[in-house]
Amino acid sequence: MTGGAGYIGSHTCVALLQAGYEILVVDNLSNSKKESLLRVEAITGKKVPWVQADVRNRGKMRELFSAHPVEGVIHFAGLKAVGESVEKPLRYYDANVAGSMALAEVMQEFGVRLLVFSSSATVYGDPAMLPIREDFPVGATTNPYGRSKLMVEQIYTDLAVSDKAWQIALLRYFNPVGAHGSGLIGEDPSDIPNNLMPYISQVAVGRRERLTVFGNDYPTVDGTGVRDYIHVMDLAEGHVKALAWLQNHTGAHVFNLGTGRGYSVLEVVKAFETASGRPVPYRFSPRRAGDVAAVYADAMKAEQELKWKASRGIEAMCRDAWNWQQQNPMGYPD
Numbered sequence: 001m002t003g004g005a006g007y008i009g010s011h012t013c014v015a016l017l018q019a020g021y022e023i024l025v026v027d028n029l030s031n032s033k034k035e036s037l038l039r040v041e042a043i044t045g046k047k048v049p050w051v052q053a054d055v056r057n058r059g060k061m062r063e064l065f066s067a068h069p070v071e072g073v074i075h076f077a078g079l080k081a082v083g084e085s086v087e088k089p090l091r092y093y094d095a096n097v098a099g100s101m102a103l104a105e106v107m108q109e110f111g112v113r114l115l116v117f118s119s120s121a122t123v124y125g126d127p128a129m130l131p132i133r134e135d136f137p138v139g140a141t142t143n144p145y146g147r148s149k150l151m152v153e154q155i156y157t158d159l160a161v162s163d164k165a166w167q168i169a170l171l172r173y174f175n176p177v178g179a180h181g182s183g184l185i186g187e188d189p190s191d192i193p194n195n196l197m198p199y200i201s202q203v204a205v206g207r208r209e210r211l212t213v214f215g216n217d218y219p220t221v222d223g224t225g226v227r228d229y230i231h232v233m234d235l236a237e238g239h240v241k242a243l244a245w246l247q248n249h250t251g252a253h254v255f256n257l258g259t260g261r262g263y264s265v266l267e268v269v270k271a272f273e274t275a276s277g278r279p280v281p282y283r284f285s286p287r288r289a290g291d292v293a294a295v296y297a298d299a300m301k302a303e304q305e306l307k308w309k310a311s312r313g314i315e316a317m318c319r320d321a322w323n324w325q326q327q328n329p330m331g332y333p334d
């Protein structure tokens with residue numbers, strides 16, 4: 001698992017270990033701490049073998065593939081801050097596109113052709129219709145981060161055409177939030193959070209004064225942006241299902257991983273206040289550049305094919321995010 005020490009990766013470690021898989025984590029710790037993996041060990045009672053390495057380092061990756069009997073790869077490693085990607089596009093294309101190419105090259109050398117890739121609903125841009133199906137047009141992405149995800153999807157799809165042995169799942173995540181129910185692992189942004197749920201959590205815990213709501217003039221239920229928030233443990237379990245499904249499927253296949261239901265910013269604020277018992281003061285500001293009004297998935301393909309369906313609602317997402325935030329008000333220790 002590349003990027004396994006990160007937010008989604010650490011939760012997926014738990015789901016995989018609990019499903020009986022043996023894993024090896026590769027992470028350069030550019031956006032995570034090794035403490036997350038120690039916490040995974042505490043939750044599961046199992047060892048998490050891991051190596052600090054960069055996926056772009058082909059020599060190091062070859063060493064790992066030589067030393068371990070890898071059957072498949074879940075590729076989380078990458079950079080994900082949309083705003084930063086506009087300022088540092090080369091850094092993003094290098095980490096996300098060159099990194100994904102280096103990984104696939106080494107996998108090919110070692111005859112490992114089962115690959116699950118973290119893509120994003122951002123590839124759909126501003127959808128003409130809702131809910132969003134996998135066959136909707138892609139490409140109208142508004143930033144280098146989104147374009148890097150789409151490029152990797154295209155590269156991996158070409159690879160699967162060139163060699164029919166590849167078994168690839170391109171998972172388009174909607175908005176992952178929440179934390180493991182133990183409160184031991186969760187999302188730990190190193191800077192001021194870009195995303196709604198960690199920002200709200202930090203306001204509720206007193207680290208920040210108030211939330212800024214970006215826009216209240218969208219054509220939505222209350223004028224604020226609508227997204228398909230998905231509990232990170234549901235998302236993690238989606239990876240376990242995708243791995244199992246790939247055993248019997250070749251080619252490159254796209255799946256939305258979302259709940260199929262949208263919530264506005266103000267609905268999330270309300271749900272969080274209820275879950276935490278704390279007020280979340282906010283003020284409105286103009287729209288954030290690149291944001292769209294509403295995004296939510298048609299999640300039927302994953303349900304029918306992968307036999308996976310998100311089961312945790314907005315209450316559990318807020319409760320678990322809050323539990324993590326309260327137990328770890330400053331995130332993971334160094």
Ligand code: NAD
Pocket residue numbers: 002003004005006007008009026027028029030031032053054055056075076077078079080095099118119120121173174175176
């Ligand atoms: P994260 O930053 O918490 O995890 C990514 C991990 O990859 C980190 O531990 C980081 O240290 C590691 N990493 C980065 N570059 C690396 C490299 N070159 N070599 C080795 N390790 C490297 O992010 P996350 O939220 O867990 O996201 C995981 C993946 O899912 C990313 O590819 C992200 O783009 C994608 N994704 C995330 C979201 C979201 O909202 N969180 C939505 C859609 C897609």
Ligand code: UFG
Pocket residue numbers: 080082120121122123146173174175194195196197199211212213214215224225226227265288291
């Ligand atoms: N929002 C606020 N205030 C904040 C943060 C967010 O009002 O401080 C609003 C946004 O305007 C949006 C909603 O809350 O309406 C959700 O915003 P997030 O930043 O949490 O999530 P996005 O949908 O903008 O982006 C997320 C991931 C991206 C990914 C995208 C599409 O962060 O990586 O989903 O998959 F590309």
